[in-house]
Amino acid sequence: MNNKEIAEKILELIGGTKNVQSVTHCATRLRISTNDKDKIDMKGVEAIDKVKGSFFNSGQYQVILGTGLVNKVYDEFVRLIDKPSNQVMDSSNEDQKMTFQKAIRIFGDVFVPIIPVLVATGLFMGLRGLLTQEAVLGLIGLTPEAIPQQFLMFTQILTDTAFAFLPALVAWSTFRIFGGTPVLGIVLGLMLVSSVIPNAYEVGQQTAEPLIFFGFIKVVGYQGSVLPAFVTGILGSKIEIFLRKKIPDSLDLILTPFLTLLIGLILALFIIGPIFHEVELGVLHAVEFLLNLPFGIGGLIYGSFGQLLGIFGIHHILNFLEISMLGQDGWNYLNPIGTCGNIAQAGAVLAVAIKSTSPKMKQIAFPSAFSAALGITEPAVFGVTLRLVKPFLMAMIGGGVGGFLASIFNLRATGMALTGIPGTLLYLNEQLPLYILVNIVAFAVSFGLTWTFGYKKEQEL
Known part of the structure; x- marks a missing residue:
């Protein structure tokens, strides 16, 4: 069957054009909102050539087609129903209610096509931060001043463009x-x-x-x-x-x-x-x-809820706080707590990646976990944990536990802008074992909770 024939057969088996409210697609699935789901012949749809399965989720009937094919079948499907393309919700339908789950799904859908760029840029940023540190360059007899400015400008284009x-x-x-x-x-x-x-x-x-x-x-x-x-x-x-x-x-x-x-x-x-x-x-x-709160309470709270700042886009202002700390006594007390939140995201996403049976989930989650370990959490958050909700909550708990320990141990960085694995270079003193410990704890708590409570194998992107 060609792409048009697949689209025609799907439309026929879900009840025809009159039963379609709206249609969109993600990386692997055709997502159809229908007026009456009882009119859908699921077994018939799943028997169509090249259809890998189907299910209902958040009020949508989702047909699994796979990467690449879904875009082509979607284009043919839209022509058949003669509805606006890329329409997630039909605002004219008064019966369609917005729930928290649907809002999270839509928010996640926005980031599906952006995720590959964020993953690549995150890796560029993490590797650039790691390889341009004085401690690493010293291993090969170089200093930061020895790096050609043209090379730094080239790497800056790779690291800054997508986020800018x-x-x-x-x-x-x-x-x-x-x-x-x-x-x-x-x-x-x-x-x-x-x-x-x-x-x-x-x-x-x-x-x-x-x-x-x-x-x-x-x-x-x-x-x-x-x-x-x-x-x-x-x-x-x-x-x-x-x-x-x-x-x-x-x-x-x-x-x-x-x-x-x-x-x-x-x-x-x-x-x-x-x-x-x-x-x-x-x-x-x-x-x-x-x-300034005693007994590690501040680290617990910021380690847990600080991960929300990146979602809301209000994390820039903390740069000023870190600069002020470094200017006052040469130490950055915010960095170790924030790092625990990043590493906790890596733990949650890695648990999803290993436990999932979905190839597409694994394809997104594994590199997102590595990116988060390097300090760039956007792919992990928007691509996996926030979309699934529970893994994000597990990461908040893991980050809170790690942040609590970082505060209790009075950890402090010698600089800023590096977290996760590259951030290790800001703790090359007697604090290094403790820095590694708190991040292992944050990772382990997040991974364990996500594996045990936060993710079911049948969940897919």
Whole structure:
């Protein structure tokens, strides 16, 4: 059977066009929302050539086709039902209720096409940080000053590009998922990291100041941010869909993109952005307070919940706190606690990777676990643990236990920006055994809890 015949047969066996609410796909599966699931002939669908199985999840009927094939069958399926492509949810369907599980699924769907880039970039960043450290270079008789600037610039392109423009990737994928025009999402996302706007990391380090509009609105860039770009993408796509319904066809090409980008940027810079900037300042003061709590309580809390900061895109502000610590007494007390959270993510994802029977799950989870061990957790979080929810909770517990021990042992780094395995280079003193110990504990707790309670073999991406 060719791709069109497969799509036609699937459509026939699920009850025809009238039974289809919406359709989308992930890396391996065709995801169909239907009006009446009783009309679906599951055995018939699973008997179709090249179909590897099917099941229901979160209100969707999901047909497993495999990488590559699913994209081609999806394209043929969309033509048959004559519905907007890449539509996850039909907002006109009043009976469709948004639950926490569905919200997490949609959030995860946004990151499916981004994960390979994040994995590759994470590995580049971890290896670059490891190989450019003075201790490592000293093994071959070199110093950091001996590395050619051209080589450093080349590696910086590899390590910085994806994360610098992450909001553009997120906005593009969000527009695609919510039925907007993806290229508008890319442009809107690029506007959020324009060089005209002060860089978020530089503002976090207090080497740059936010732009002040109307005397009180503080505007900064979204470099490395996730949730603000996601919210902007949702609003932007909804605005575009609304405008296309209202604007006459003769003016659609001119007015719809113009108004979508204009309104989307205004909302992002003057409403969403300032709100998150104030949240960042609140997080900074809260973390400072936590680090001063006795009996390791602060390490327990930050080790557990600090992993949420990357999801919300408000982790930049902690750069300032680390710089302040290093400037005061030459020690960074935040790094060892945060490292435990990263290593805990690696433990949870590795448990999923080993326990899973899904080839696609293993394909994503194994490299994501290694990336997290090098200090880059985005692929692990957005590709595996957050999508499955329970492994993320297990990682929070593991990170909390490790952070508690790091605080009790009064661990402190000699620098910043390195965590996980490369972060070992910040503890090349009497602290090294303790640094290794707390991370082994965080990893083991997270791995053990995920293996025992946090993941079932039948779960798939």
